[in-house]
Amino acid sequence: MSAAGQPLLDVRGLETRFYTFAGVVNAVDGVSFTVGRGEILGLVGESGGGKSVIGFSILGLIDSPGKVDGGEILFDGDDLAGKSESELQRIRGREIAMVFQDPMTSLNPLQTIGQQMDEMLRLHSDLDGRARRARCIEMLNDVGISEAERRLKNYPHQFSGGMRQRVVIAIAMIAGPRLIIADEPTTALDVTIQSQILKLMRRQVRERDASMILITHDLAVVSQMADQIVVLYCGRVVEQGPKEALIRKPAHPYTQGLLGSIPKLHGRQARLTQIPGAVPDVRNLPKGCNFRERCPFAQARCAEEEPQQRALGAGRSVACHFPLEEGTEA
Amino acid sequence: MTAFLEVENLEQRFDVSGGPLDRLRFENGLPTMARRIVHAVNGVSFTIQRGEVLGLVGESGCGKSTVAKTIARIYRPTGGAIRIDGEDISQHDYRRMLPVRRKLQMIFQDPFASLNPRQRVRNIIMEPMLQHAEPGDKTVEKRALELLDRVGLRPEHGDRYPHQFSGGQRQRIGIARALSVNPQLVIADEPVSALDVSIQAQILNLMMDLRDEFGLSYLFITHDLSVVRHISDRIGVMYLGFMVETAPRDALFDAPQHPYTRALLSAAPAIDPDPDAEEEIELTGEVPNAFDLPSGCCFRTRCPFAFERCAQERPVLKEAASGHQVACHLLDEDSR
Numbered sequence A: 001m002s003a004a005g006q007p008l009l010d011v012r013g014l015e016t017r018f019y020t021f022a023g024v025v026n027a028v029d030g031v032s033f034t035v036g037r038g039e040i041l042g043l044v045g046e047s048g049g050g051k052s053v054i055g056f057s058i059l060g061l062i063d064s065p066g067k068v069d070g071g072e073i074l075f076d077g078d079d080l081a082g083k084s085e086s087e088l089q090r091i092r093g094r095e096i097a098m099v100f101q102d103p104m105t106s107l108n109p110l111q112t113i114g115q116q117m118d119e120m121l122r123l124h125s126d127l128d129g130r131a132r133r134a135r136c137i138e139m140l141n142d143v144g145i146s147e148a149e150r151r152l153k154n155y156p157h158q159f160s161g162g163m164r165q166r167v168v169i170a171i172a173m174i175a176g177p178r179l180i181i182a183d184e185p186t187t188a189l190d191v192t193i194q195s196q197i198l199k200l201m202r203r204q205v206r207e208r209d210a211s212m213i214l215i216t217h218d219l220a221v222v223s224q225m226a227d228q229i230v231v232l233y234c235g236r237v238v239e240q241g242p243k244e245a246l247i248r249k250p251a252h253p254y255t256q257g258l259l260g261s262i263p264k265l266h267g268r269q270a271r272l273t274q275i276p277g278a279v280p281d282v283r284n285l286p287k288g289c290n291f292r293e294r295c296p297f298a299q300a301r302c303a304e305e306e307p308q309q310r311a312l313g314a315g316r317s318v319a320c321h322f323p324l325e326e327g328t329e330a
Numbered sequence B: 001m002t003a004f005l006e007v008e009n010l011e012q013r014f015d016v017s018g019g020p021l022d023r024l025r026f027e028n029g030l031p032t033m034a035r036r037i038v039h040a041v042n043g044v045s046f047t048i049q050r051g052e053v054l055g056l057v058g059e060s061g062c063g064k065s066t067v068a069k070t071i072a073r074i075y076r077p078t079g080g081a082i083r084i085d086g087e088d089i090s091q092h093d094y095r096r097m098l099p100v101r102r103k104l105q106m107i108f109q110d111p112f113a114s115l116n117p118r119q120r121v122r123n124i125i126m127e128p129m130l131q132h133a134e135p136g137d138k139t140v141e142k143r144a145l146e147l148l149d150r151v152g153l154r155p156e157h158g159d160r161y162p163h164q165f166s167g168g169q170r171q172r173i174g175i176a177r178a179l180s181v182n183p184q185l186v187i188a189d190e191p192v193s194a195l196d197v198s199i200q201a202q203i204l205n206l207m208m209d210l211r212d213e214f215g216l217s218y219l220f221i222t223h224d225l226s227v228v229r230h231i232s233d234r235i236g237v238m239y240l241g242f243m244v245e246t247a248p249r250d251a252l253f254d255a256p257q258h259p260y261t262r263a264l265l266s267a268a269p270a271i272d273p274d275p276d277a278e279e280e281i282e283l284t285g286e287v288p289n290a291f292d293l294p295s296g297c298c299f300r301t302r303c304p305f306a307f308e309r310c311a312q313e314r315p316v317l318k319e320a321a322s323g324h325q326v327a328c329h330l331l332d333e334d335s336r
Helices: A051-058 A086-093 A113-124 A128-143 A160-173 A193-209 A219-225 A243-249 A255-261 A302-303 B064-071 B096-103 B122-134 B139-150 B155-159 B168-178 B197-214 B226-232 B251-252 B259-267 B308-312 B330-335
Strands: A007-020 A023-035 A040-044 A066-075 A094-100 A180-184 A211-214 A226-232 A236-242 A309-315 A316-318 B007-017 B024-027 B030-033 B037-048 B052-058 B079-084 B102-106 B185-188 B217-222 B235-238 B242-248 B318-321 B324-326
Touching: A007 A051, A007 A219, A023 A051, A023 A066, A023 A226, A040 A051, A040 A219, A040 B079, A051 A066, A051 A180, A051 A211, A094 A160, A113 A128, A113 A160, A128 A160, A180 A193, A193 A211, A193 A219, A193 B139, A193 B259, A211 A219, A219 A243, A219 B030, A226 A243, A226 A255, A236 A243, A236 A255, A236 B308, B007 B064, B037 B064, B037 B079, B037 B242, B052 B064, B052 B226, B096 B102, B096 B122, B102 B168, B122 B139, B122 B155, B122 B168, B139 B155, B139 B168, B139 B259, B168 B242, B197 B226, B235 B251, B235 B259, B242 B251, B242 B259
Parallel strands: A040 A211, A040 A226, A094 A180, A180 A211, B052 B217, B052 B235, B102 B185, B185 B217
Antiparallel strands: A007 A023, A007 A066, A226 A236, A236 A316, A309 A316, B007 B037, B007 B079, B024 B030, B235 B242, B242 B324, B318 B324
């Protein structure tokens, strides 16, 4: 079943916890969002927001002491949360692929990149050896690596950081996945290389009509890449909606604070608006709204009652008792 | 009035040849002892006035951190001069550097690695002062507590150890330590790169306030263009150990001249995309390695406008507009 109009990925009330000796960490605490077909969704937030854990949870990569404790992960209508490891192995790489932050550690240093690309096709396609090789060469050309035939025989250490990330993208794309989860794919790269890689990823996703979840701390990157944005704070979604509206008129004070914290590249402000304090300890979150201790608009109700997601119209929603008025410029 | 800091033709090379066996190479069957030299900084000149913030930007490997560490005399430069208040410190030994270090302090990138984990915060902040204080000087401790307060921490924090603090708080401790000896110049090497955005804004605001309060000059090293625009009065752009452009902040952002600066600016993701941005210059390829520099212009291998002269002759910084210097042959072509 893949009814048109149904989102490709529908995450409902996802809860991922880590049972550590120092206490239970609610890394992801009731997160819901959807990724439409052909859509790029940006997951943003600061460290500890739970954004990477969401990516790992979708792919079933959470190891003990962590556990996906609740919620549904509907991929094309099929719940991934209840799948066995062997079922998941057929989905990873073929249906959903992942691009990690550090291209240094996500490639096997002892195998040539040709072997690593070929492995994906051996596992996820019925092509014979010659066809697989042709496909690998084609894929390397696609991601902008010249002399692909010769490069297949190279090991990861023979590539620069940007080139390695191209190889990782080629491996992720080669089996034709419908969803790519990219976890901070350009954080380790320089600006000019970052811009090359982002363009490459967007083109690859669009050309193949795939969807992408882009996980990053960098709002500027998200604002250039994503169609939809989900803002996370302490394991919860504080705000989500289409990119333009969310960046231009944030409804949650945290989103507004984040946007104000970024120095503008064009034009200039005398002083950055800063969010006071620091992210609370996730093992010991305050009662009520997680953000209230840092929020300039907090009132008595914020300490009592946890705000629930509510719709704002135009595909937006916010979890705040006192969302910012329409027209509040960041 | 002379500038507080004058750097002239600074050159820093690192010999990474290793031992004799590492160096042994065979060329046409003959053994030779090859040397491997990293050309980290190749003749960089700039000045910083009192109270001025100079931002140095560039991508990894461009030598910006090496410039910072060489000026702080963590490294001894292999060439050129570093004048502080007119005094050339480029070849000073440890003992002669001590009085200079009262004028010049450094803030480091990684707040987890730059504080001694076994010292209490109070002692970390007092350490630079004790280098210069009379034995038994009671004001040192008092000043340490005042500084803690000034950077937004509480007096009782002085008794704790670095691991009890978050990244942003540790960076505040690093700033308090740098300020303890009342320096005139603070060299900040990527001081906010390791921090979350909301904390980054707190630290940038604090640094701006302190600059106004103490009349500090900053040499601010960063790879983040929006940060450098926010904090700097003047900006220098480095590439492969060369300074390719220096200009007042707004001139650099509004009218960048060097092709590399233009590419860098157009590649930077912005939350507020410039509506009338000029056409994007997309760079292909990657930075050449610093073992053997390209002949002529350092940027010609990636420059979309490179022509013959760029391979033959190394461009020098020339005044393109008032206070705006560019090292590029295209400028001569335009004016011809």
